[in-house]
Amino acid sequence: MNTNNLKILVTGSNGQVGSELVSLSKAYKQYDFTFIDRNQLDLSNTEAITKYFSDKTFDVIINCAAYTAVDKAESESELADKINHQAVRTIAHIAKEQNITFIHISTDYVFDGKNNRPYIETDPTNPVSVYGKTKLAGEEAIFNISPVKTIIIRTSWVYSSLGNNFVKSMLRLGRERESLGVIFDQVGTPTYAHDLAKMILEIIPSVQNKSPVIFNYSNEGVTSWYDFAKEIFDHSGIQCVLNPITTAEYPTPAARPNYSLLNKNKIKNEFKITIPHWKDSLKECLYMLGAQK
Numbered sequence: 001m002n003t004n005n006l007k008i009l010v011t012g013s014n015g016q017v018g019s020e021l022v023s024l025s026k027a028y029k030q031y032d033f034t035f036i037d038r039n040q041l042d043l044s045n046t047e048a049i050t051k052y053f054s055d056k057t058f059d060v061i062i063n064c065a066a067y068t069a070v071d072k073a074e075s076e077s078e079l080a081d082k083i084n085h086q087a088v089r090t091i092a093h094i095a096k097e098q099n100i101t102f103i104h105i106s107t108d109y110v111f112d113g114k115n116n117r118p119y120i121e122t123d124p125t126n127p128v129s130v131y132g133k134t135k136l137a138g139e140e141a142i143f144n145i146s147p148v149k150t151i152i153i154r155t156s157w158v159y160s161s162l163g164n165n166f167v168k169s170m171l172r173l174g175r176e177r178e179s180l181g182v183i184f185d186q187v188g189t190p191t192y193a194h195d196l197a198k199m200i201l202e203i204i205p206s207v208q209n210k211s212p213v214i215f216n217y218s219n220e221g222v223t224s225w226y227d228f229a230k231e232i233f234d235h236s237g238i239q240c241v242l243n244p245i246t247t248a249e250y251p252t253p254a255a256r257p258n259y260s261l262l263n264k265n266k267i268k269n270e271f272k273i274t275i276p277h278w279k280d281s282l283k284e285c286l287y288m289l290g291a292q293k
Helices: 016-027 046-054 077-098 130-145 166-176 193-206 225-236 265-271 278-288
Strands: 006-011 031-036 060-063 101-107 150-155 179-183 213-216 241-245
Touching: 006 016, 016 031, 016 193, 046 077, 060 077, 077 101, 077 130, 101 130, 101 193, 130 150, 150 193, 166 179, 166 225, 166 278, 179 225, 193 265, 193 278, 213 265, 225 241, 225 278
Parallel strands: 006 031, 006 060, 060 101, 101 150, 150 213, 179 241
Antiparallel strands: none
């Protein structure tokens, strides 16, 4: 694929991955970017999506937009489905009709978290929340429509120096409180949105598959939310006392997978990429936030 002047549309440009793509775009002069957020395009409105694409052409769509308020989705299931499922179905139809490369971001929440080994892409899905169910419905819509040059990237525990996330919440709470309880019995791997965004921009020319393919992507390594928080505090000099608590001690409207490790061998082998360890990427993020001691 000739990458010069490829016209790339990024949806959800105010989100964490979208914001990182905006930041990285300055270094990728070979691409012609268009960034849109909910103010430019309401993804809960199918007609608005169709109308938006009626007079525009793109070579690549990177769909970072999603309804990600996991707990709120339990009471706003219709809106979550419109954005995470129905909008994805509409975009997939457009991508197929116009022969557009389509890169869609999905989630570890399509699994129930009951595995005892890292999930591979072909493992059975069984989401335990409305958010997970609507994201899985979006994936299934893509496969039903089957646009070419389409990949689905499942990721987990996303954070960034941009937007709202666990890292920034821990920095704030750690400075405000003397002690803090953090869940220790949910295990996974944090994903630095900057790493994910950069990887996406690097692999675009290599996305040439004839039917949709799923890939897992997170940073390397494994941790719990408690150990993640401890690493944040250790590197930022925060003296707040951390107390490990169980999921049962911190009830939420939406259930979370207790185990969401993702096996990344498929994406590493397919695109010949190296993935940074989560601890190294966390240090980079803290540096960007001015929080690295």
